[in-house]
């Protein structure tokens with residue numbers, strides 16, 4: 043099984059619905075978007091000519107059956123490159139200009155409980171024992187600490 047590197051991006055609360063966060067992962071600029079509570083990550087490099095795609099305007103799809111009527115769908119799922127206006131699907135990376143040949147790299151994301159991201163503390167004294175320390179007679183009062191927030195994680 044091939045393990046894909048995962049990167050803890052931010053607490054979910056720091057990328058609200060409609061929000062985005064642009065981060066550097068493995069020397070790549072990647073935009074992480076919250077689209078209606080679901081998270082998507084795409085490369086911040088437009089495949090057309092290298093524009094900073096993730097800084098573009100986010101919108102949806104407008105369709106019309108007849109004059110004077112229109113429907114606005116897929117709200118928040120389409121991003122327009124700020125350089126020349128090519129549009130990409132945030133959920134797949136698919137281009138909607140020249141779609142058969144152009145796609146921006148997208149990455150899997152998930153939301154993980156903070157408690158699953160940090161090892162629990164506890165009674166593991168191996169490091170101390172290996173360093174030659176032995177437990178003394180006193181013990182300080184201690185309290186349980188847990189991480190209860192959810193975090194956005196990107197797999198590259």
Ligand code: FES
Pocket residue numbers: 088089090091092093123124125126127128
């Ligand atoms: S660089 Fe993005 S549309 Fe041209």
